[in-house]
Amino acid sequence: MTTLTPAPAPPHMPDLPPSPDVRPMMPVMRPGGRAALDSDVAPKLGMRRVNVYYGTKRAVRDVDLAIPPNAVTAFIGPSGCGKSTILRCFNRMNDLIPSARVEGEVLFNGDDIGAKDVQPVAVRQRIGLVFQKPNPFPMSIYENVAYGPRRHGVKSRAAIDEVVEKSLKRAAIWDEVKDDFRRKSGLALSGGQQQRLCIARTLATDPEVILMDEPCSALDPIATLKIEALINELRSTVTIVIVTHNMQQASRVSDRTAFFTMGDDRAGYLVEVGPTLQIFTNPGEQLTEDYVSGRFG
Amino acid sequence: MTAMRRAILVDRIATGILWGIGIFVVAILLAIIGHFLLAAIGTLSPSFLFGEPSDTEVGGIGPLIWNSVYILVLTLLITVPLGTLGGIYMAEYAGEGRITNIIRFSQELISSVPSIVVGMFGLALFVNLTHWSFTALGGALALAVFNLPLMSRLAEQAIRAVPEDERAASLALGSTKWQTIVHVVLPIAIPGLVTGVILTAGRIFGEAAALLFTAGVSTPTHYEFGNLNLTDPRSPWSPFHTATTLSVYIWKLNSDALGSFVQQVANASAAVLILMVLIFNLGARGLGRLLQRRVTGA
Numbered sequence: 335m336t337t338l339t340p341a342p343a344p345p346h347m348p349d350l351p352p353s354p355d356v357r358p359m360m361p362v363m364r365p366g367g368r369a370a371l372d373s374d375v376a377p378k379l380g381m382r383r384v385n386v387y388y389g390t391k392r393a394v395r396d397v398d399l400a401i402p403p404n405a406v407t408a409f410i411g412p413s414g415c416g417k418s419t420i421l422r423c424f425n426r427m428n429d430l431i432p433s434a435r436v437e438g439e440v441l442f443n444g445d446d447i448g449a450k451d452v453q454p455v456a457v458r459q460r461i462g463l464v465f466q467k468p469n470p471f472p473m474s475i476y477e478n479v480a481y482g483p484r485r486h487g488v489k490s491r492a493a494i495d496e497v498v499e500k501s502l503k504r505a506a507i508w509d510e511v512k513d514d515f516r517r518k519s520g521l522a523l524s525g526g527q528q529q530r531l532c533i534a535r536t537l538a539t540d541p542e543v544i545l546m547d548e549p550c551s552a553l554d555p556i557a558t559l560k561i562e563a564l565i566n567e568l569r570s571t572v573t574i575v576i577v578t579h580n581m582q583q584a585s586r587v588s589d590r591t592a593f594f595t596m597g598d599d600r601a602g603y604l605v606e607v608g609p610t611l612q613i614f615t616n617p618g619e620q621l622t623e624d625y626v627s628g629r630f631g
Numbered sequence: 632m633t634a635m636r637r638a639i640l641v642d643r644i645a646t647g648i649l650w651g652i653g654i655f656v657v658a659i660l661l662a663i664i665g666h667f668l669l670a671a672i673g674t675l676s677p678s679f680l681f682g683e684p685s686d687t688e689v690g691g692i693g694p695l696i697w698n699s700v701y702i703l704v705l706t707l708l709i710t711v712p713l714g715t716l717g718g719i720y721m722a723e724y725a726g727e728g729r730i731t732n733i734i735r736f737s738q739e740l741i742s743s744v745p746s747i748v749v750g751m752f753g754l755a756l757f758v759n760l761t762h763w764s765f766t767a768l769g770g771a772l773a774l775a776v777f778n779l780p781l782m783s784r785l786a787e788q789a790i791r792a793v794p795e796d797e798r799a800a801s802l803a804l805g806s807t808k809w810q811t812i813v814h815v816v817l818p819i820a821i822p823g824l825v826t827g828v829i830l831t832a833g834r835i836f837g838e839a840a841a842l843l844f845t846a847g848v849s850t851p852t853h854y855e856f857g858n859l860n861l862t863d864p865r866s867p868w869s870p871f872h873t874a875t876t877l878s879v880y881i882w883k884l885n886s887d888a889l890g891s892f893v894q895q896v897a898n899a900s901a902a903v904l905i906l907m908v909l910i911f912n913l914g915a916r917g918l919g920r921l922l923q924r925r926v927t928g929a
Contacts, residue, residue: 425803427799427802427803430799430802432726454802455805455806455807456805457805458802458803458804458805459804459805460805462803462804463803465796465799465800465803467796469794469796469797469799469800470800471797471800471801471815471927472797472818472819472927473818473927473928474927474928476928477927477928481801481804481806481814482804482805482806484814485801485804485805485806485807485810485814486805516928519927532800535800535804536803536804539804539805
């Protein structure tokens with residue numbers, strides 16, 4: 335079995351080879367920011383010529399992508415362009431769909447995590463996923479957060495107490511639940527609180543990457559802003575990839591934006607990826623320009 | 632009449648019919664319970680509940696209650712774990728295909744085999760072939776034969792009813808499929824599993840035909856509860872003791888016993904049987920809720 339590269343010291347990975355679908359990187363837009371994929375920073379996640387099929391139908395075509403560490407990357411594009419499918423390649427969630435097949439290389443710290451001999455469980459312990467609809471377990475808030483560490487073999491009560499409190503604090507929900515988080519069910523929280531609980535639950539497994547699949551689409555505007563503030567807090571320590579339908583959200587929270595659309599063959603593909611400011615103000619492709627200006631999609 | 636008024640009228644009629652059916656069902660239940668409780672007044676007493684049966688006067692039904700509970704527990708010990716595992720397999724691992732279809736077909740067939748036939752099968756296998764003679768264990772095994780498919784079917788349904796979101800959430804946190812089943816799916820499925828246990832238990836309490844030739848019909852003699860030797864057929868604790876249950880006793884009383892007191896005993900026994908089923912149902916639900924609270928911490 336191929337073991338994944340240990341977390342603390344990721345090896346330097348050479349830049350991805352240029353691909354016909356990816357335009358050259360534009361210059362850094364924000365000085366000192368994380369907007370650019372600097373040549374001396376190894377990408378956290380990447381894809382090389384990834385195709386995804388459902389049965390015989392191709393759903394995603396030839397995606398080449400590099401995602402920098404400790405930054406927020408947004409995936410935008412019209413419905414059905416394969417954003418979620420692409421996102422779920424990064425933690426092998428497509429394995430759960432019997433007809434789905436992923437071709438090409440899906441890279442995490444330079445390792446191909448899509449390979450047959452890589453255990454999906456090992457990938458998912460380091461790359462978390464937050465779902466569109468908040469889905470806390472019907473357990474106490476405490477047990478929700480303790481779930482991951484417990485399954486990964488943490489036994490000591492003190493250690494679990496500590497990780498639960500720390501995770502609830504990191505997910506900015508501690509103050510709201512600190513009085514009754516041991517007794518109160520996760521389902522008794524509001525939608526926005528449930529989603530922050532789900533983020534806390536993911537944080538408790540200490541992931542290097544958190545994938546978010548339209549995490550705010552079921553939430554009201556105030557709850558949405560709280561999630562966005564939380565993403566802003568987490569960006570310095572965790573690599574975040576967020577799929578969103580909401581372009582304002584992408585522009586508010588992300589350092590880089592990838593725009594996907596659907597081709598004539600109904601397969602989704604990557605149009606371009608770059609610093610968010612550039613994608614929204616000076617995109618390299620007409621398709622992107624049409625989409626972000628609201629003329630299409 | 633306008634379309635809207637018509638729709639409202641139809642709605643009222645439908646509501647009325649559904650209410651009627653609901654009230655009818657509850658009324659039947661109350662009638663059954665009421666009939667036997669009224670008939671049992673005067674007979675129901677501690678000495679009836681705990682005493683020993685007699686062929687010549689109103690005796691007790693203590694040993695028969697003991698046997699009913701004993702066989703119930705023994706059967707559930709076999710059916711619940713195996714049935715739940717079967718349900719897990721069918722819901723989580725089997726998928727669709729030829730083998731799954733064959734299993735499902737067999738399940739339905741065994742469930743619908745007349746219980747008297749299961750009793751004869753039990754006689755051949757658990758009485759004669761094993762040389763155990765009539766035993767509680769033989770009865771429990773015969774009951775397990777046709778309750779296992781039911782339990783496994785109900786467990787499968789309970790497990791399938793667990794939302795896919797919950798499984799995905801657990802898997803996305805890096806747990807294995809088995810961890811997901813044990814720590815998320817089963818705890819959420821507990822109410823459904825409890826329903827399975829209750830339906831199975833109801834069939835076990837009420838079953839007579841399958842037990843006639845397996846657990847025996849002889850009227851029990853004195854039970855020595857002090858005898859804890861599990862291999863001694865004379866010990867009531869032993870799975871090898873002859874075990875006439877309350878249902879079988881009622882059948883026996885109504886079919887061949889003589890004397891004016893017999894109807895009295897049969898009615899009171901029926902009342903006790905109904906109360907036992909009722910108590911078991913409520914107890915199982917309460918226990919299920921408690922268990923769910925324990926495993927989910929909420």
